[in-house]
Amino acid sequence: MTTMLRQMTTRGTPYLFLLPGLVILGALLSVPLYKVVEYSLYDNVIVERNPTFVGLANYTNLMTDPGYWSAGFNTVVFTVGSVLGHMIVGIGLALLVNADIAPRARTFFRSMLILPWIFTAVVVALNWQLLLNPFGLINYMLQWMGLTSEPLDWLGDPDLAMWSLLLISTWRGYPFIMVSFLSGLQTVPRELYEAAEIDGAGFWHKFWHVTLPQLKPVIFGVALLDLIWTFQLFPLVWLSTGGGPGRATEVLSTLTFRLAFVDFQFSQAATVAVSILIISAAFTLLYLRNEARRL
Amino acid sequence: MIKTRFTALALAAATALTPLAAQAAEIEWLQWFAAENTDGFYDELVADFEAKHPDITVKLVTQPFGKVRESIVTDNAIGVGSDVLGLNMPWTKEFLDIGILEPLDEYLARDDNSFATSDLVEAPLGKIDGHTWMVPLNAFPFVMHVNMGLVRQAGFDAPPATWEELAEQAGAISALEDGISGIGMPFSSQPPSNGPILTFLPLLYAHGGRIMADTTPNFDNPEVVATLQFLKDMNDAGAIAPGAASRTGGVDLEEFIAGRTGFMISPGVHSSSITSRNPELEYTLVRVPTNGETAYRVHGWEIGIAADSPNKDAAWTFVNYLLSPEVNARAAKAANALPGNLAALDAVREGADETLLKQMEILSGDTPVEEMRQSPKAAASWSVMTEEIQAMLRGDQSPEEAAAAVQARWLDLAG
Numbered sequence: 141m142t143t144m145l146r147q148m149t150t151r152g153t154p155y156l157f158l159l160p161g162l163v164i165l166g167a168l169l170s171v172p173l174y175k176v177v178e179y180s181l182y183d184n185v186i187v188e189r190n191p192t193f194v195g196l197a198n199y200t201n202l203m204t205d206p207g208y209w210s211a212g213f214n215t216v217v218f219t220v221g222s223v224l225g226h227m228i229v230g231i232g233l234a235l236l237v238n239a240d241i242a243p244r245a246r247t248f249f250r251s252m253l254i255l256p257w258i259f260t261a262v263v264v265a266l267n268w269q270l271l272l273n274p275f276g277l278i279n280y281m282l283q284w285m286g287l288t289s290e291p292l293d294w295l296g297d298p299d300l301a302m303w304s305l306l307l308i309s310t311w312r313g314y315p316f317i318m319v320s321f322l323s324g325l326q327t328v329p330r331e332l333y334e335a336a337e338i339d340g341a342g343f344w345h346k347f348w349h350v351t352l353p354q355l356k357p358v359i360f361g362v363a364l365l366d367l368i369w370t371f372q373l374f375p376l377v378w379l380s381t382g383g384g385p386g387r388a389t390e391v392l393s394t395l396t397f398r399l400a401f402v403d404f405q406f407s408q409a410a411t412v413a414v415s416i417l418i419i420s421a422a423f424t425l426l427y428l429r430n431e432a433r434r435l
Numbered sequence: 436m437i438k439t440r441f442t443a444l445a446l447a448a449a450t451a452l453t454p455l456a457a458q459a460a461e462i463e464w465l466q467w468f469a470a471e472n473t474d475g476f477y478d479e480l481v482a483d484f485e486a487k488h489p490d491i492t493v494k495l496v497t498q499p500f501g502k503v504r505e506s507i508v509t510d511n512a513i514g515v516g517s518d519v520l521g522l523n524m525p526w527t528k529e530f531l532d533i534g535i536l537e538p539l540d541e542y543l544a545r546d547d548n549s550f551a552t553s554d555l556v557e558a559p560l561g562k563i564d565g566h567t568w569m570v571p572l573n574a575f576p577f578v579m580h581v582n583m584g585l586v587r588q589a590g591f592d593a594p595p596a597t598w599e600e601l602a603e604q605a606g607a608i609s610a611l612e613d614g615i616s617g618i619g620m621p622f623s624s625q626p627p628s629n630g631p632i633l634t635f636l637p638l639l640y641a642h643g644g645r646i647m648a649d650t651t652p653n654f655d656n657p658e659v660v661a662t663l664q665f666l667k668d669m670n671d672a673g674a675i676a677p678g679a680a681s682r683t684g685g686v687d688l689e690e691f692i693a694g695r696t697g698f699m700i701s702p703g704v705h706s707s708s709i710t711s712r713n714p715e716l717e718y719t720l721v722r723v724p725t726n727g728e729t730a731y732r733v734h735g736w737e738i739g740i741a742a743d744s745p746n747k748d749a750a751w752t753f754v755n756y757l758l759s760p761e762v763n764a765r766a767a768k769a770a771n772a773l774p775g776n777l778a779a780l781d782a783v784r785e786g787a788d789e790t791l792l793k794q795m796e797i798l799s800g801d802t803p804v805e806e807m808r809q810s811p812k813a814a815a816s817w818s819v820m821t822e823e824i825q826a827m828l829r830g831d832q833s834p835e836e837a838a839a840a841v842q843a844r845w846l847d848l849a850g
Contacts, residue, residue: 186512187533269686274678275614275695296623296680297829384624385680385825401505403815403848404529 176417179410186406198411208412210387211395215371217302218309218391222370223363225310230317231359235347237318238325250322257315265379268308269295295381298388305389308380313370317362324358325351357434364427371423372416392416460749461492465507466521467500468572468736468770476769484756491749493519501627504814511535511743518744519753522569522737524559525632525807525814528650530739531564532811537740538566542751549759554778558805559737571775572757573767574735575703576797577637577723584717585615585697594698594721598642598665601698601724605674608697616676618698619687620666622824623680631820632807633684634700637732638662640804641725647806652816652845655838663827663834670828680825692716702734703797706790707771720790722797733803735775773798812848819844 180198182191202208237250256264271278274291282288294304332350341349352359374393377383383390383398390398392412400409469477481493496517498506504526510516511533522530530536543552552560556574560567579601581594589607605617621630639646642665644658669675676682676696684701691699692712699705706720723731738757740750756762758775764782767774773794774783784795807813820841827837 187508189534269681273681273686274676291677293678293681296678296682296825378626380625381681382623382625382628384628384822385829386624386822398818401508402818403812404508404533 173417176410176413179407180414182407184405184407185410187404191407194407198407201408202411202415207387207390208392208395211390211392211412214302214387214389215391215393218305218373218377218389219367219370221302221306222309222313222373223366225306226313226317226366226370227359227363229310229314231321233314234318234321234325235351238322253318254315256311256313257319259312261312261375261379264308264312265376268304268311268380272304296385298385301381301385301388305377305380309370309373309376312376313366317366320358320362321355324355328354357430361427361430361434364423364430368420368423368427372420459490459492460746461494462519462744462746462749462753463494463496463517464519464521464753465496465498465503465510465517466519466736466738467498467503468521469495469497470499472769474769476766480757480762480766483762484753487756488752491752493753507535508533511741514743516741516743518741518746518750520739520741521572522739524569524734524737524805525810525817527559527563527568527808528811529813531568534742536568537742537744537747539568539570539740540566542740542754543567543570549755550763550776550778554760554776555758556733556735556773556775556777556803558733558803559735559775559808561808563809569737569739570754570758572736572738572763573770573772573775574733574798575772576794576801576803577633577700577732577734578703578706578720578794578797579723580691580699580701580705580709580718580720582691582694582697582716583719584694585611587717589697594719595724596721597724598638598726602665602669602672602674605669605697606672609673609676614695616690616696617674618669618700619676619682619690619696620670620679620828621682621684621687622821622828623683623686624818624821624825625681625683627684627814628818628821629814630679630682630684631824632732632817633702635662635666635820635824636806637700637723638665640730640732641723641728643726643728643730645804645806647809650809650811652810652842652849654845655835655842660834660838663824663837666824667827667834675828679828703790703794704734704770704772706794710788710790718790720793722801729801730804731797731801733798733805735772736770737775811850815848816845819848 179185181193181195182188183194185191233253237246237253239246270276272294273279274293278294279288279291283291292300294300328351332354333346336346336350372393373391374397377389377391378394378397381389383394393416396409396412396416399405399412477495477497481495485492503521504523507516507520507530516535520536556571558574559569559571579594583594585608586594586604588611589604591604591607595601595604601618608615608617620634623630636646639659639662642658642662644656644662646652646654646659666675670679676690687696687699688701688705688708690696692709694713694716700723703720709716709718722729738754740747740754744750757766760776760779760782763774763776764779767779767783771791773791774780780795784792787795807816810816823832823837823840823844826832827834832840
């Protein structure tokens with residue numbers, strides 16, 4: 141009996157140390173998660189003192205709501221466009237700042253190029269609003285170069301708003317890819333490049349046949365992570381366009397906020413939030429599988 | 436022995452509870468007013484109140500205007516709502532439906548109030564569902580702010596008084612040079628996305644139109660269509676600043692202050708920002724150009740009491756203090772607005788600048804209108820207006836179609 145108790149104490153001690161962390165994590169994650177799922181099963185909550193249980197009716201409504209599908213489509217365009225933008229600009233800049241130049245210059249460029257990452261969404265949105273204003277710098281430059289005759293309303297024209305948002309998102313998000321890719325570049329053995337050079341490979345050949353294959357797992361991992369973050373991105377979109385003009389840039393996260401805090405339809409908002417959760421969870425599983433495979 | 440112990444216990448309990456009994460009631464006041472008045476006026480006001488009412492302490496909770504509405508709703512839902520609430524008239528019906536507000540009829544009928552209800556600005560007092568729900572701390576009409584320098588440069592001596600003059604002068608100012616616009620129209624979708632209630636409604640009221648028939652949406656009427664047509668014509672003529680669909684109220688104000696816009700329709704209270712931020716601007720404010728009607732959109736900062744407040748009497752004592760003519764005059768002067776208690780008008784008039792005197796003239800002679808307070812979903816309603824006006828201005832629909840679309844979507848919202 142004493143031996144059993146001693147064994148239990150020895151084996152249980154690590155779990156006791158884990159307990160506070162588990163309790164906090166549990167409270168912070170599972171309670172809100174449970175509440176959101178629960179809210180989505182009622183006719184309305186928060187503003188309704190006696191909510192009625194409606195089962196999956198909110199989900200059925202959502203499936204037939206064109207606004208939801210339109211926001212879903214915009215979310216896919218925004219997410220895929222942003223991730224592609226982050227990858228192309230991030231990888232390109234990582235290659236540039238990895239070049240064999242004076243160390244001081246290299247440090248300077250690396251520091252400068254990482255700046256967009258440290259600005260808050262509010263600062264980024266406000267700056268780009270000023271730049272993209274009809275009387276802003278970008279329109280001035282375009283007119284000065286003779287590329288447009290009239291100022292363009294980049295954030296107010298439905299045909300341009302999503303492109304403008306992608307530009308803002310790309311500027312804000314490339315540093316993460318750049319930093320990840322840069323750290324990956326340091327791990328590629330120099331011998332591989334030397335061997336390629338002996339075989340007569342130029343810059344592009346080395347990039348396609350050495351760098352990219354070597355960094356494929358890194359690229360796949362950060363792209364998935366970026367996909368998960370961007371898919372549920374809210375502040376940058378809300379602060380830059382508010383989902384407009386009309387609903388041209390309405391994504392699922394802004395739709396959730398609009399339903400909750402503009403329309404006071406908290407249960408509908410919870411339903412959209414659950415749909416975002418399911419899709420994000422699928423991406424997260426994919427990411428975890430990829431990481432497990434790398435290990 | 437038992438008796439002695441019982442007595443000791445009772446004495447101990449009484450001693451322990453004594454501080455509680457003597458403790459001041461603490462009330463919380465959630466508002467955005469102090470965020471727009473950064474010189475500490477509201478802290479001083481609260482200190483003055485506490486000195487006069489040692490049994491009540493007031494916790495001032497200040498948030499930006501755009502955050503207050505959602506805070507009131509969510510705080511109320513989880514039972515941590517404030518006792519006294521800073522309110523905006525358009526929120527009234529929404530909050531009633533949720534049960535956030537305490538009816539004030541019984542409080543207003545008290546004999547020991549520091550003010551007469553008949554002296555209060557009338558618009559926020561109007562009964563909805565048979566009760567009064569808020570009282571006015573201050574009031575200001577929507578006006579048209581004018582850059583007289585640009586008006587003169589465009590060849591005119593006086594600001595426009597009619598729609599026709601407005602269109603003519605705004606067009607002429609836009610033609611002056613690149614980067615200068617006749618009038619700004621903030622129809623951005625960005626939160627709070629309320630451009631139409633800032634600019635379209637004041638023009639509509641000055642044309643004699645309305646958007647509601649009691650609590651029923653009534654948007655597709657000829658006056659609304661005429662006002663939309665007026666906006667579209669000005670836009671097509673280049674009189675409106677480019678980029679209306681991405682122009683926020685904040686940008687509109689900044690552009691006017693910077694001297695790049697001839698006219699701006701917004702609350703009169705903005706005059707203090709304009710004169711303090713750009714004293715060089717040749718500035719004046721006038722009544723929103725009319726077509727013969729002298730109705731204006733009235734706005735103000737209102738106060739209510741939370742239905743769930745455990746300290747309603749203490750909350751009313753504070754509201755009563757704020758509405759007394761002396762305190763109300765101070766609050767109005769601090770915001771460069773008109774007092775909610777009209778008995779304080781003379782005190783406010785003393786030493787008032789020209790812009791405030793002009794607002795007083797509008798407020799005393801013209802008809803005040805505020806319709807959004809009857810809308811069951813005000814924020815969603817003005818968001819819909821914004822979207823349909825955007826589509827009209829870019830030529831995707833006619834004014835008639837825009838009016839019909841808003842009406843249909845409003846009916847949908849009303850359920």
